[in-house]
Amino acid sequence: MGKRPTSHDVARLAGVSQSTVSFVFTGRAGISTATRDKVMSAAAELNYRPNLAARSMRTQRTGRLAIVIPFPGLSLGPLLEGAVTTARETGYMVEVVNLPQDPDEHAQEVDAILNSFEYEGVLSFSPIPTPRMSSAAAAPAFLALTEFDEEMHATGAFSDARPLVEMMEHLVGLGHRRFLHIAGPADYPAAVARRDAYLATVDRLELESVGVVGGDWSGIHAGECVGELPDDVPPLAIIAANDVLAAGAIRASLQRGWSVPGDVSVTGWDDVPLSLHFLPSITTVSQDRRRLGAYSMRRLIAAIRRDEAPEQEADLQQVIWRESIAPPRRPGA
Amino acid sequence: MGKRPTSHDVARLAGVSQSTVSFVFTGRAGISTATRDKVMSAAAELNYRPNLAARSMRTQRTGRLAIVIPFPGLSLGPLLEGAVTTARETGYMVEVVNLPQDPDEHAQEVDAILNSFEYEGVLSFSPIPTPRMSSAAAAPAFLALTEFDEEMHATGAFSDARPLVEMMEHLVGLGHRRFLHIAGPADYPAAVARRDAYLATVDRLELESVGVVGGDWSGIHAGECVGELPDDVPPLAIIAANDVLAAGAIRASLQRGWSVPGDVSVTGWDDVPLSLHFLPSITTVSQDRRRLGAYSMRRLIAAIRRDEAPEQEADLQQVIWRESIAPPRRPGA
DNA sequence: CGCATTTTCTACTACGTATTACTAAGACGT
DNA sequence: ACGTCTTAGTAATACGTAGTAGAAAATGCG
Numbered sequence: 115m116g117k118r119p120t121s122h123d124v125a126r127l128a129g130v131s132q133s134t135v136s137f138v139f140t141g142r143a144g145i146s147t148a149t150r151d152k153v154m155s156a157a158a159e160l161n162y163r164p165n166l167a168a169r170s171m172r173t174q175r176t177g178r179l180a181i182v183i184p185f186p187g188l189s190l191g192p193l194l195e196g197a198v199t200t201a202r203e204t205g206y207m208v209e210v211v212n213l214p215q216d217p218d219e220h221a222q223e224v225d226a227i228l229n230s231f232e233y234e235g236v237l238s239f240s241p242i243p244t245p246r247m248s249s250a251a252a253a254p255a256f257l258a259l260t261e262f263d264e265e266m267h268a269t270g271a272f273s274d275a276r277p278l279v280e281m282m283e284h285l286v287g288l289g290h291r292r293f294l295h296i297a298g299p300a301d302y303p304a305a306v307a308r309r310d311a312y313l314a315t316v317d318r319l320e321l322e323s324v325g326v327v328g329g330d331w332s333g334i335h336a337g338e339c340v341g342e343l344p345d346d347v348p349p350l351a352i353i354a355a356n357d358v359l360a361a362g363a364i365r366a367s368l369q370r371g372w373s374v375p376g377d378v379s380v381t382g383w384d385d386v387p388l389s390l391h392f393l394p395s396i397t398t399v400s401q402d403r404r405r406l407g408a409y410s411m412r413r414l415i416a417a418i419r420r421d422e423a424p425e426q427e428a429d430l431q432q433v434i435w436r437e438s439i440a441p442p443r444r445p446g447a
Numbered sequence: 448m449g450k451r452p453t454s455h456d457v458a459r460l461a462g463v464s465q466s467t468v469s470f471v472f473t474g475r476a477g478i479s480t481a482t483r484d485k486v487m488s489a490a491a492e493l494n495y496r497p498n499l500a501a502r503s504m505r506t507q508r509t510g511r512l513a514i515v516i517p518f519p520g521l522s523l524g525p526l527l528e529g530a531v532t533t534a535r536e537t538g539y540m541v542e543v544v545n546l547p548q549d550p551d552e553h554a555q556e557v558d559a560i561l562n563s564f565e566y567e568g569v570l571s572f573s574p575i576p577t578p579r580m581s582s583a584a585a586a587p588a589f590l591a592l593t594e595f596d597e598e599m600h601a602t603g604a605f606s607d608a609r610p611l612v613e614m615m616e617h618l619v620g621l622g623h624r625r626f627l628h629i630a631g632p633a634d635y636p637a638a639v640a641r642r643d644a645y646l647a648t649v650d651r652l653e654l655e656s657v658g659v660v661g662g663d664w665s666g667i668h669a670g671e672c673v674g675e676l677p678d679d680v681p682p683l684a685i686i687a688a689n690d691v692l693a694a695g696a697i698r699a700s701l702q703r704g705w706s707v708p709g710d711v712s713v714t715g716w717d718d719v720p721l722s723l724h725f726l727p728s729i730t731t732v733s734q735d736r737r738r739l740g741a742y743s744m745r746r747l748i749a750a751i752r753r754d755e756a757p758e759q760e761a762d763l764q765q766v767i768w769r770e771s772i773a774p775p776r777r778p779g780a
Numbered sequence: 781c782g783c784a785t786t787t788t789c790t791a792c793t794a795c796g797t798a799t800t801a802c803t804a805a806g807a808c809g810t
Numbered sequence: 811a812c813g814t815c816t817t818a819g820t821a822a823t824a825c826g827t828a829g830t831a832g833a834a835a836a837t838g839c840g
Contacts, residue, residue, distance in 0.1 A: 118564055120796055131820045136798055144818060163563055167509065168796035170500035171825050181543070183527060191523040194516060198545040210514070210543045212531040230496055231451055333724045361724035368726055388721035391666045391694035393701055453826055464790045469828055477788060501826035504795050 119160040128156035139164055175234065179414065180209045180227055182238040182258075189386075189403060193239060196407025204415050209233070213240060228254060235418045237410055255417040257410065275311030277399040277433045278353060281381045282315045284433075288441040290351040290379065293321055294343075296328040296336045296363060298355035308355050308383070324350065331355075333362030340366035348377035349442030357382035357389045360396050364438065375440035385434055394437035402430050452493040461489035472497055508567065512747065513542045513560055515571040515591075522719070522736060526572060529740025537748050542566070546573060561587060568751045570743055588750040590743065608644030610732040610766045611686060614714045615648045617766075621774040623684040623712065626654055627676075629661040629669045629696060631688035641688050641716070657683065664688075666695030673699035681710035682775030690715035690722045693729050697771065708773035718767055727770035734764050 121135040128135070130149060137145050138153040156162075170176050179201055183190060194210075201208045209232075213223045220240075227236060238258035282293070295312040298305030309326060316323045324347060327339035336359040340352070352367075354360035360382030367378045374380060374394055382389060385400035405427060412424045454468040461468070463482060470478050471486040489495075503509050512534055516523060527543075534541045542565075546556045553573075560569060571591035615626070628645040631638025642659060649656045657680060660672035669692040673685070685700075687693035693715030700711045707713060707727055715722060718733035738760060745757045 121798095122796080132797085133799080133820060133822095134818090136796095137819090140798070142799090146818065149818080161562060163565075165504070165796050166565060167500045167503035168825090169798075171498070171504055171795090171827090172797045172799080174825075176500065183524065183531070189522070189524075190527065191516065194523065194543060195545045198516070198543050202545070208543050210527060210531050210541050212528045212535070229494060232496075232499060333720070337724070358720045358724065361721045365724045365726050386719070386721055387666070387691045388694045388719055388725070391670070391691065391698045392721070392725065393698050454828095455826080465827085466790060466792090466829080467788090469826095470789085473828070475829090479788065482788080498826050501795090502828075504797090504825090505827045505829080507795075 118165070119162045120165070121162070123160055124153060124157045124162050127160060128152045176232055177205065178207050178209060178233055179235045179237065179411075180211050180233045182211050182213055182224070182227075182236065182240050189384075190239070192403035193407040193410075196404040196409075197237060197411040198407075200408040200411040201415070204411075206234070206415065228256060235414045237414050255414055257414045257417060274431065275307045277431050278308050278311045278381075278383075279315050280433055281397065281399075281439075282312070282319070282321075282351075282353065284435075285351045285379060285381075285439060286319055286321070288379075288439070290349065290442050291321055292324060292347075292350050292442075294324040294350055294352045295326045296339060296352060296354040296359045297326050298328065298359070299330050305355050308353075312353055328355065328359060331358060333358040333365075336360075336362035337366035339363075341370065348372055349379075350377070351379045351439070351442075352381070354380060354382050357384045357386045357396055357398055360398070360438070361389070361392060364392065364394070364396070373443075375438050376443045379439035379442070381439060390436070392438070396438045397436045398434050400432050400434050402432075406430055451498070452495045453498070454495070456493055457486060457490045457495050460493060461485045509565055510538060511540050511542060511566055512568045512570065512744075513544050513566045515544050515546055515557070515560075515569065515573050522717075523572070525736035526740040529737040529742075530570060530744040531740075533741040533744040534748070537744075539567070539748065561589060568747045570747050588747055590747045590750060607764065608640045610764050611641050611644045611714075611716075612648050613766055614730065614732075614772075615645070615652070615654075615684075615686065617768075618684045618712060618714075618772060619652055619654070621712075621772070623682065623775050624654055625657060625680075625683050625775075627657040627683055627685045628659045629672060629685060629687040629692045630659055631661065631692070632663050638688050641686075645686055661688065661692060664691060666691040666698075669693075669695035670699035670702075672696075674703065681705055682712075683710070684712045684772070684775075685714070687713060687715050690717045690719045690729055690731055693731070693771070694722070694725060697725065697727070697729070706776075708771050709776045712772040712775070714772060723769070725771070730769045730772045731767050732764055733767050735762075739763050 121132050121139070125132040125135045128149075130153060134145065134149060135153050135157070138150050139157075166177070181194065181197060198208050211223075211227060213220050224236075224238075227233065233254050235255040235257070238256070240258070285293075293312070293316060295309060297309045297312075300306060312326070313323070315321070324343070328336055336354065340363045343350075352360070352363050354363055360380050363378075364374050364380050367374050367380070372378050380396065382396045382398040385398045389396035389398050409424070409427045409430075415421075416423050454472070455465050458465040458468045461482075463486060467478065467482060468486050468490070471483050472490075499510070514527065514530060531541050544556075544560060546553050557569075557571075560566065566587050568588040568590070571589070573591070618626075626645070626649060628642060630642045630645075633639060645659070646656070648654070657676070661669055669687065673696045676683075685693070685696050687696055693713050696711075697707050697713050700707050700713070705711045713729065715729045715731040718731045722729040722731050742757070742760045742763070748754075749756050
């Protein structure tokens with residue numbers, strides 16, 4: 115196991131000084147093409163890569179970001195892909211950190227990460243709210259999808275509930291007047307945003323709300339809520355906070371003998387793979403998570419560099435119209 | 448923005464030498480309790496953390512691992528959680544790397560990572576096969592779920608298709624003799640393992656195989672395959688390589704007027720959240736991805752340290768019996 | 781008490797890089 | 811030819827840690 119080559123080794127082989135090698139690798143001007151080529155081929159021959167630890171010590175920068183998982187119930191893959199690819203392109207490495215569920219431990223760990231001096235920025239996909247920025251001495255940039263949510267609320271990104279309004283208006287256009295919302299947990303900003311949008315729309319369009327039920331991400335519970343409705347409820351439009359809740363609601367409706375979408379229309383959120391194959395297939399909201407991840411990362415990096423925030427991404431969300439909605443069946447028709 | 452404290456600062460405040468601080472933080476024996484306390488409280492006061500870049504330069508170790516994503520179609524969250532938590536507990540940091548889909552670029556990037564000297568080990572959740580271990584000079588440990596698959600085949604881990612055999616035997620016990628397999632892509636070791644197990648079981652129990660169809664992860668395509676079956680096929684048991692394929696098959700069966708599970712029994716794989724709420728709910732295989740991630744990581748770390756491989760995890764997979772299977776309906780009964 | 785042994789702490793150095801200050805060598809105008 | 815300006819390269823240094831070799835202090839023992 116031979117020793118790892120250093121810039122000195124490369125310099126010796128290329129017949130130049132170590133400084134010159136360093137200049138070549140950092141791309142400083144004032145190096146002749148001939149010298150650059152000599153250095154590069156010597157580096158290639160030795161399989162040289164700059165030692166990032168040494169570089170980091172010298173530059174006083176780590177070039178490293180952290181991403182906090184999990185966002186339970188969220189498909190992590192595309193989000194990570196987008197974020198990691200963007201970071202790499204910008205020259206950052208991304209570390210993944212997993213935090214405890216318990217809020218106290220969670221806050222404590224976040225604090226430790228922010229104060230570890232290891233990261234220039236932290237991107238949190240966790241729904242747990244922003245930590246107190248304690249010893250804010252040299253605190254890294256911090257961006258949580260949670261805040262992100264709040265900020266983006268009105269402008270079209272992550273938890274923007276506009277598609278929900280779009281779906282409700284469409285249902286009203288079909289003739290629906292009576293709605294039910296199956297909400298997600300109150301500590302998820304996205305769930306809250308959807309609930310608020312539901313209530314606001316009921317109010318604005320003077321609809322009848324049968325209720326706001328649920329409060330977790332359990333499809334079983336969603337089904338139970340539907341099971342407890344009076345027999346004479348339909349026609350009804352159920353706005354579920356995600357596809358799992360929608361699926362539970364559809365199943366419970368069918369089991370009660372209500373037809374979907376005949377008696378009951380249902381909408382979900384997330385466009386999980388199975389929602390297309392449900393019978394009826396579920397009308398839902400698709401999010402471009404890859405682009406969302408990339409955008410979040412661009413935003414974080416801009417914050418680190420004190421650049422202005424990148425331009426807003428449009429069309430990150432889109433309603434996917436499927437079989438689970440239809441005009442309400444007139445009673446007795 | 449004050450400067451980051453160093454071990455020298457701590458030493459000065461504690462009234463000891465820098466070496467002593469270093470000894471305290473690396474846990475070397477031969478430090479009196481009184482001194483240790485002095486150092487620790489000085490460190491706490493200054494909010495000191497060892498500079499990992501400097502440590503890394505000194506120790507010639509990075510303490511850093513890489514995880515290669517994606518494993519498309521796989522729920523990444525729990526897998527990552529398990530792996531990252533385990534690595535952290537063992538003192539490693541985990542970096543996430545996203546690689547191009549194109550096989551050539553992919554191989555090239557993997558090569559770059561293995562030769563970057565940045566990682567002591569690399570864990571790949573990507574289905575793309577092991578790269579050529581090119582300049583194997585000081586190559587880090589490398590563990591791909593792909594190889595993992597092959598090795599574990601007979602012993603119960605990731606792609607072990609034993610649950611598939613269990614489901615088939617159960618269906619035979621219910622009276623089924625006629626089977627269909629909807630396979631996944633041939634470049635997924637797990638998909639291949641399931642197909643092989645299907646064929647072997649058909650052979651061993653002298654069953655009738657209507658065919659092996661599919662070849663991707665598309666539920667639409669799975670449905671089309673079911674749609675092309677002759678009218679007189681049922682009773683039939685469909686073994687799908689995952690839940691999406693199973694869902695497509697169930698939907699297509701229902702649309703043909705075949706009852707599920709009356710005329711057609713269907714099994715899936717993965718236990719995705721919606722499979723429980725399907726009507727009928729889908730009999731499937733649940734994997735403990737969190738434990739699998741943790742186990743993979745333990746294995747990687749053992750390889751790095753040249754320890755013996757950790758003990759085999761049992762019960763990483765479990766059949767979840769649901770409504771989508773039943774005894775075959777006697778024709779005309 | 782005096783010597784040997786153990787315990788506890790310190791001085792010093794190397795790790796590999798980026799960068800500052802500097803030098804040598806051409807290029808140029810007069 | 812002379813000084814000036816530009817270009818291309820070099821020497822030297824500091825970053826913060828872990829660990830080696832050794833000094834000093836404490837302890838044990840006859």
